[in-house]
Amino acid sequence: MKFAVIGGTGLIGSQVVNNLNAAGHEAVPHAHSTGVDIISGQGLDEAVAGSDVVVNLTNSPTFDEASPAFFQTSMDNLLAAAHKGGVGHVVILSIVGADQVPELHYYRAKVLQENILAAGPIPYSIVRATQFMEFMDDVLSWTADGDTVRLPATPIQPIAAKDVAHEVAEVAAGAPLNGTRDVAGPEVFPLDELGRITLSRKGDGRTVVTDPTAGMFAVVKGDVLTDKDAHLAPTRYSDWLS
Numbered sequence: 001m002k003f004a005v006i007g008g009t010g011l012i013g014s015q016v017v018n019n020l021n022a023a024g025h026e027a028v029p030h031a032h033s034t035g036v037d038i039i040s041g042q043g044l045d046e047a048v049a050g051s052d053v054v055v056n057l058t059n060s061p062t063f064d065e066a067s068p069a070f071f072q073t074s075m076d077n078l079l080a081a082a083h084k085g086g087v088g089h090v091v092i093l094s095i096v097g098a099d100q101v102p103e104l105h106y107y108r109a110k111v112l113q114e115n116i117l118a119a120g121p122i123p124y125s126i127v128r129a130t131q132f133m134e135f136m137d138d139v140l141s142w143t144a145d146g147d148t149v150r151l152p153a154t155p156i157q158p159i160a161a162k163d164v165a166h167e168v169a170e171v172a173a174g175a176p177l178n179g180t181r182d183v184a185g186p187e188v189f190p191l192d193e194l195g196r197i198t199l200s201r202k203g204d205g206r207t208v209v210t211d212p213t214a215g216m217f218a219v220v221k222g223d224v225l226t227d228k229d230a231h232l233a234p235t236r237y238s239d240w241l242s
Helices: 013-022 044-048 067-084 105-119 133-142 161-173 191-201 237-241
Strands: 002-006 026-030 053-056 089-095 124-129 148-151 180-184 207-210
Touching: 002 013, 002 044, 013 026, 013 161, 044 067, 053 067, 053 161, 067 089, 067 105, 089 105, 089 161, 105 124, 124 161, 133 148, 133 191, 148 191, 161 180, 191 207, 191 237
Parallel strands: 002 026, 002 053, 053 089, 089 124, 124 180, 148 207
Antiparallel strands: none
16 A cells, blocks of 8 residues: 655654555655645645555644644645545544643644544544653653652553554554544553653652642643553553663
8 A cells, every 4th residue: 555644754653654664565754854845735735646545643833822723724735635636544643632621722723633634525544642651751841940840640641652653554554444543551640650750760860749730731630631441552651761
């Protein structure tokens, strides 16, 4: 099968391309660096033409109120190009529980992206993943102040990027779900505890202070960012840290 992977040079996209090619398919990465702009549409028709499947792994450059416009424009352009190019399956990556956190602009934007895809003319699949292990350093940096890091006790079920890429490639190579597949890591942690584990394993002497008002995840209510019924990935956080 032939795959066009838009955003195919990023953390997930590059691994999806490698996985698909290793399985004997033809997966081509497309990004700004290859002359494809999903917002202006430049190069998009040529990128997707003749592909069996398009995998869209592009992401908004910001997490703020500008993110819905990014996903509206990018999905409109992508679906138009894919329809014109005879594509039979479009795949996107979203977030477990995004529809349960309307307080966050970015999560509302991801739900908008899902809805645009589902309402479009092409068979589709949505892979929803929990929080990436690779993003933990960013989470720690958001509320770091001197020798302390403030984090809420929000339940998190971290997943390794390589496991996300495996799931995306598997879904992309299969029949369209016309629905979603949730994927998650094998363990649930309170975010503050995950912060302490991370700093300890890295020999970082900063202290994590539990603060229910700190950072982006403070607005999350309950355990909506976890999913015990998801496809559970194999990589445990302690092994990933190693």
